[in-house]
Each structure stands twice: as structure tokens, then as C-alpha cells.
Amino acid sequence: GGRWRPSVSAVRSLTQKLESSVRFGLTLFPGTAGLFTGSRLCTPGDVTVPVAARNAAAIARALNGARPSGGTPTSQTLRKLLDDFGSADNTLDAEAHAKYVLLVTDGAPTCPDGRGTETTEADVDATNLAIDALRDRQVRTYVIGYDTTGQGNEELETVLDGFAARGGTGDAGVALARGTNM
Secondary structure, X not given: OOOHHHHHHHHHHHXXXXXXXXXXXXXXXXXXXXXXXXXXXXXXXXXXXXEEOOOHHHHHHHHHOOOOOOOOOHHHHHHHHHHHHOOOOOOOOOOOOOEEEEEEOOOOOOOOOOOOOOOOHHXXXXXXXXXXXXXXXXXXXXXXXXXXXXXXXOHHHHHHHHHHHHOOOOOOOHHHHOOOOO
16 A cells, blocks of 8 residues: 555554544645645645644544645654744643654655655755754654665665654654554
8 A cells, every 4th residue: 555545544543542642633744835836845734633632533534635745845844843833831821741743754855955856865854953853842753654675765764763763752663554553
């Protein structure tokens, strides 16, 4: 099933199993800005389902209509999430809670330097910096990874493992993409 179907399956399974104790949201990238002008390839992702309690069904519905298309603007999307969700709760009555990003991607970053079609060292570095910035604001990054051995994209597993290590969560969960039960 390539990498897209296992990605969707992992997200559905995880959100269903943990929705009673974890508030999830969904951001899909590339975003929809520029959709009708043809400039969407590297647009940062949009929040498709806002973070809320018990929203596994809403996330599943959003994923039902989603298809992979365009580039992989990982760094720009993570920066956008940092701006939107990385700030501390600053009201006196706000309930403090841990914040996490679960990065599920069917490819390595290809934006902006790779122009949506190839992975460049600059795009990987920009994503690492975005993950560092999230971690600096106490937002850890988990990564669901893939066993890409023999698929012509062996660097993807290494790149995703690096993202998870920088995010403070170990390495990418390759076992998840191989079909291991969660």
C-alpha cells in the first residue's frame, strides 16, 4: 500500500485508542492556499481538525477525503504549528498540559529548497530547526516512520529517526508502519 495507507491506518488506530485521554488535532500538508493558482506545492499545512477531546471520528472523516498530493513542506508546517500551538497557556485558570506533535509523513521534506520534488539537505536542516524550536517550547515531536529498505528511498528512515531524536522521543516507530499492533 505504499506509505500513504499505512500512515492513515496508524493515525486512525492511534486516535481511536487514545482519544479518551489525549486531545488530538489534524494538520494536513501541503495546505490549500494556492490550490486554484497551481502554487500549492509547498504551502504550509492547514489545521483540518482543531485539537479537541474525543475527535477520532472527525480525524477519520478528514483522512477519508485526503489524498497525497504536492510537496512535503515539513519545516514550514511545523513552524506554523509552533506559532499556533507552541505558546504556553497564559491564563491563570488554564489547565497545564503536555504538548506533542505526532509527525506522520509519507516522504522526507521537499520544501522549500527542493521545490516540492526532491529532498535537500537544506530542507532536512530546516525541519530539524523547526523541531528544535518546538522542543525549546516544551513541545516534543513523535514520528511514525517506515521501513524503506529496497524501495529506492532508504534515506527516509534515517531522516525520520533524526527528527524523532531531535524531538526528544527516541527514533521513528518503524514497527508501526510494518503493521505491528499498537
